[in-house]
Amino acid sequence: MTPFYELKPGANYLRFIGLPWQYRAHSDLVIKGDPSYGQRVMCLADMGDFVAEDRSNGCFLCRDNSSGSRWILPLIKDDQVFLIDIGYGVFSQLRFLARHMFWNDPTNYLIDIDFEFNYETMKTITRVTPCIIKPLSDEEMKLKTNFDEKILSQLTEPPNQAYRDKLQDKGYHNPVKDVC
Numbered sequence: 001m002t003p004f005y006e007l008k009p010g011a012n013y014l015r016f017i018g019l020p021w022q023y024r025a026h027s028d029l030v031i032k033g034d035p036s037y038g039q040r041v042m043c044l045a046d047m048g049d050f051v052a053e054d055r056s057n058g059c060f061l062c063r064d065n066s067s068g069s070r071w072i073l074p075l076i077k078d079d080q081v082f083l084i085d086i087g088y089g090v091f092s093q094l095r096f097l098a099r100h101m102f103w104n105d106p107t108n109y110l111i112d113i114d115f116e117f118n119y120e121t122m123k124t125i126t127r128v129t130p131c132i133i134k135p136l137s138d139e140e141m142k143l144k145t146n147f148d149e150k151i152l153s154q155l156t157e158p159p160n161q162a163y164r165d166k167l168q169d170k171g172y173h174n175p176v177k178d179v180c
């Protein structure tokens, strides 16, 4: 499986090669044993048996935790394909670039996602900076062509009963709160 890219503190020069795929997650939670990047805990409300006013009907996590949209998209870093899992902060900055008259499609240029964790607020600050417009190298083009988007549809499809069972078996935790 294509690995997830973990943002390193400081600059991260990345080349996106596809569109973001959206899913609904409990961003603060991680299934025990999973890394705290990628593989977020999915919201179970999309399993179907809930009414809009009361999400907790379908998702027991919604009772105590907020849920929101996240996105997964493919990128190339050091001649290797990765996936990255982003929240609204990064997504909205990429969307700003996508709509920008000069920058346009974020797959056309190198992007720096600068990442910083603030231990006082216990929050991450990310800044998205467009760098240089250049076509993909032959090697990068090969990686892009060979990348199968099916993995994105699989990762973002609403959770099924097996996922719910895994969540209940393994449990989940909040890595930030656990650090405090």
Ligand SMILES: [Zn+2]
Residues within 6 Å of the ligand: 026, 042, 043, 044, 045, 055, 059, 060, 061, 062, 067
């Ligand atoms: Zn939920």
